[in-house]
Amino acid sequence: MANTKGKVTGFLLVMHVIFVVLFGLFVDYNDVASPQGKASEGGSDAAVDGKDPSLSFYYPMFQDIHVMIFVGFGFLMAFLKLHGFGSIGFNFLLGCFLIEWATLVNGWFKIIETGESKIFVDVVELIKVDFALAAVMISFGAVLGKVSPIQVLVMALFEIVIYNLSLWIGESVMEVTDVGGSIYIHAFGAYFGLAIARVLYKTEQTTSPKEGSVYHSDLFSMVGTVFLWVFWPSFNAGLLTGDARHRAVINTIFSLAACTIVTFAVSAVTSKKNKIDMVHVQNATLAGGVAVGSSANLMIHPFGAMLAGTTAGIISVVGFKYIQPALLRVFKIHDTCGVNNLHGMPGILGAMISAVLCSIATPEIYKNSFDEIFVRSPTMQGGYQIAGLVATIAIAITGGTLTGFLMKLPIWDRLLREELYDDNAFWEMPDTSDYGSISPSDDKEYQKIEGVDDDEAGSSFSDIKKRKSSGGSSLNQQTE
Template identity: 45%
Template sequence: MKFSHLHGYLAVIIQLIFFGLFCIFVRYSPDADARHHPLPENATKVETKMAHHSSGDPWIHARTYPMFQDVHVMIFVGFGFLMTFLKKYGFSAVGLNFMISALCLQWAILIHGFFHLKYGTIFVDLNSLLGADFTAATVLITFGAVLGKTTPTQLILVTMIEIPLFTINEIIGRQYLGAVDMGDSMFVHTFGAYFGLALSLMLYRRDSSTEKEGSSYQSDIFAMIGTLFLWLYWPSFNAGAAVGDDQHRGIVNTYVSLIACCFTAFAISSIIHKDKKFDMVHIQNSTLAGGVAVGTAADLMIQPWGALLIGIIAGTLSVLGYVYLTPFLASRLRIHDTCGVNNLHGMPGILAGIIGCIVAAMASEANYGPSLYEIFPARAPPHGTAQLDQLRVLLPDLEGGSGISATAQAINQILALVITMGVSIVGGIVTGLILRLRPFATLKTDELYEDETYWLVEAEEDEHEAHKTISIPMNDAADNGTSNADASMGPLLSS
């Protein structure tokens, strides 16, 4: 048996390891722990400290759950069906998406938890589950760049390598640079896209494009199911981690950007085609680019007209990318991008990072009020200053920051984008080199974009032939002096 067919055994080993780690480290958060409601009089010192991490609001997670579930649907239905455009790869598109997502969520809970241990414990609540979904989206974006060209074993290895790198990059950007990215356009979309493109570069093969890479009328309709789920739920993705007016603003900005992007993508797709027809590839993907492009600034004061402008630019950029940049990457740079993730996630993610930098440079108390220091925590006055004490009169929970200026915040936003691209590209290259090793042999040419290599697939041709042997055409029945009904009853009469 080839190593590439040992994914089942590898999955069992990983699952058992995860079970052991969950037993040792993972526990309910104080909000979900019955022992902390109320805290017993004989509680230990550690239990008392843990109870302080409770939100104190028994309904906070009930309010979070609807948006969490929206994102959950995006991961398993949206991304899964979006990739079903390949006519002979539908089982793998939905099925491997299902498998890899389940792996991602467990691994993400553990990895993120290890970087944020409290008293040697990983606490799990709805917020951590939502964060795991965001992490899974990163890997699924990468999956799109190499769709149909990797084995299940390789995808498992990509997941195990990419998630720690993703987490480290996010910690650098958020904790050390203080960059804000509410919709994770930089930390999820840009990272996943360029990790996938770098991986595709290292796995490049001359026979990447085959007849099986194409779509069919039916497969394109299935892919549109994924598009519509993603389009409808994207406001929850961009605003799910926000609270209060930030969340409200994030929903409005994402909604407005998406509708402008959708209409613009249809327009540009038609204009750019020689016969003025719509291209389904653009409609399946470019209509979503507005959700990515507005992500970094989703909770910021960009005004509805600003969100509309972002959607227009994103839709135009994405369609042009499919028409001109994707063929260039494949022919000149040896980067074969199966799903065009650069056009849906990569370039719109870069656009989002640039917009975030511009908006951060313009942010002031005049247009944000005291909430400026909640939205940009690094700009909050340092601990022990009189200004911080004054702000705490209005914002009791405000924590001290670095007191950086708007210009410094803008510079940190760009640094976070540059570092994200650097880590993702280097990580993708290293991962690609590992996957090129002989034990992780790549697929043969006739196995590309094909379900039958790893799935039990009913042979439609055999069923068709069997049907033909039972059914006798009308003219043949007439020649034999029998009716069509008599002919169809032949096998029963003879028995």
């Protein structure tokens, strides 16, 4: 049994105590949040630098990103028919755990780079913390339903450190522009998670009848999709100011809209029955936000953003339909949520788009923004965009592989076959006695309702209750 009594409780409480002590030693308010802080001279809505961030300017974006992390990602992963509690609940736990840990690790890397004496927090730093959370949530999607809670927490501990290492190399050493995280967040999180999935691969992961969705679980997942879709412009524009922020919002909206239209079209045409696949709608419709991330602040123009979204939608649907099964068959990479299709390949596309746009940039096009965006010649910057992508993926795969072997140690409560994709091992399950006996641990795809014959087993709960309340002595009594 993977649920060793007291292990998760002890791990969480010990780590939390350590985090509290470290916060006491290292973390303090930034000047703007301290009593001696001064309000921005430009007024409450003015854009200001990171040393004195305006709460009213950044908090709406932070709020949107926060909703994406806790509602969007959580519900998006709720498609598994017997793993809804784990998808939403462990996403919630993981997010809170990482708010503390990522604040510390992000801050330590900043101390190393700037020489500051402490970790000074403000709303801008909280946005950066949420970006780190997003990378881990993406990786979590690759191993969803196949790891125990303590394995997920161990993964998060190490991934945040490796994420910051990758980010430092990309931003500070190579100076790659990636405002929406196509490279640093999406590509990194996807290939870190896929590397772990490969290390943890077992044949029973692919043969379990519990892996899959039902009608209502897909509806819950669509709630996550809609939240992510609506708030994605804030994710890509969150740390920007001025005309770059405005451009990022516009570009992301057009890219997402184009991606959604193409997803529906391509999903139907790739179906033998000309039907739309809900998996494509839940995931591929979001690929446009990923693809335009690296170039959200660049002069891609609305039609260019639409082309990016169109390409991303095609790539993502093709990925779900053909590439994901091939990765499983050839490389034994089992990707529960299809993160390669939503985050990995669209992230690579985003890096390539940014490389092209950087290569053709001129001062005449960007005017006063040119020196703010580009630190070297446009041609060289284009090359650095690709180099940054390669470095990020290499770090992600290496770090994910090492983390996967660590997670594979028996001490971390590895799941048994019957515990895969199943909430029953870690959650108190609700009483379903009013509707018969439904066991989330049953290996059958649908557990027959107690006392219902074969003809009635497919009936809905509401129909059965109506028959029961109409005077029948048992659930299998037939109505006239």
